[in-house]
Amino acid sequence: YALFNRWDDVLVYDFDRSTGELSNERMIPWSEQMPAIFTSCEWSPNSRFLYLMQFDSLFQLDTWAEPLEEGLAFIAENNGIPDPRITHFQKSALGPDCRIYIRSLSSSNSFHVIHKPDEKGTACDFVLQAIRLPHISSSGSFPNFPRFRVDEEEKCDPSIVSILGEDIYWRRDLKAYPNPTPHFLFMERPEQLQGDIYIIDMSGNLILHQQQMNEAITKLDLSHLPIGIYSVEFVPRDNKDRVVYTVRVSKV
Numbered sequence: 001y002a003l004f005n006r007w008d009d010v011l012v013y014d015f016d017r018s019t020g021e022l023s024n025e026r027m028i029p030w031s032e033q034m035p036a037i038f039t040s041c042e043w044s045p046n047s048r049f050l051y052l053m054q055f056d057s058l059f060q061l062d063t064w065a066e067p068l069e070e071g072l073a074f075i076a077e078n079n080g081i082p083d084p085r086i087t088h089f090q091k092s093a094l095g096p097d098c099r100i101y102i103r104s105l106s107s108s109n110s111f112h113v114i115h116k117p118d119e120k121g122t123a124c125d126f127v128l129q130a131i132r133l134p135h136i137s138s139s140g141s142f143p144n145f146p147r148f149r150v151d152e153e154e155k156c157d158p159s160i161v162s163i164l165g166e167d168i169y170w171r172r173d174l175k176a177y178p179n180p181t182p183h184f185l186f187m188e189r190p191e192q193l194q195g196d197i198y199i200i201d202m203s204g205n206l207i208l209h210q211q212q213m214n215e216a217i218t219k220l221d222l223s224h225l226p227i228g229i230y231s232v233e234f235v236p237r238d239n240k241d242r243v244v245y246t247v248r249v250s251k252v
Contacts, residue, residue, distance in 0.1 A: 002050050004041040026068045042092040042100050044117040045155045053089035076126050083109050093142040098156035106139035134166045169242045180250030185220040190245045195236040225251050
């Protein structure tokens with residue numbers, strides 16, 4: 001059992017499921033060194049790692065560590081990219097697919113995702129704005145999900161591939177430079193994949209579509225585009241993993 005907020009710091013207990021009793025209290029001071037107004041915490045499926053979120057920062061706590069402070073590791077900070085507002089770390093929830101979903105305050109088009117929360121450190125595979133929502137998020141929080149399949153050896157449901165009937169696509173970072181750029185943009189092909197490149201403006205209009213050729217780096221001419229922010233997307237062919245690589249680029 002864990003509690004995390006700016007007044008109580010980080011508290012971790014052993015929890016007896018039979019009696020409901022808490023024991024073996026351990027604490028990490030938090031409020032003085034890094035005041036957190038909005039906080040959230042969530043357990044990994046294997047109950048070893050505790051993820052701590054405070055508005056703009058994400059940490060992982062290995063509760064097997066002795067002393068407990070030695071298990072604290074910084075994972076990521078918010079990138080400040082609006083979608084359409086800045087997607088801070090507000091609330092988190094472990095889904096039945098064993099991913100941890102992190103939402104912002106409200107009115108967002110995406111959620112952050114920890115894809116492998118049972119892995120230590122950055123191997124947990126945290127991705128900012130990892131999943132596009134079929135509708136803009138409301139204010140409030142996640143539903144109070146139960147801990148799925150606690151006593152089963154296989155705790156994850158890999159069959160979840162859609163939200164409200166729409167296929168899920170997982171976002172990954174696309175390497176492109178220089179950013180910002182007045183003229184040319186160089187895009188690195190992810191993992192030697194073949195696919196299609198799309199450039200979309202902030203109003204959702206498709207500006208460019210071209211097929212990715214065999215070269216490792218593609219040169220895109222943005223000189224004819226108006227000054228502004230654009231989304232560059234790479235969609236692999238035969239996309240069985242349902243992954244979309246994206247980056248936001250400033251044309252100056």
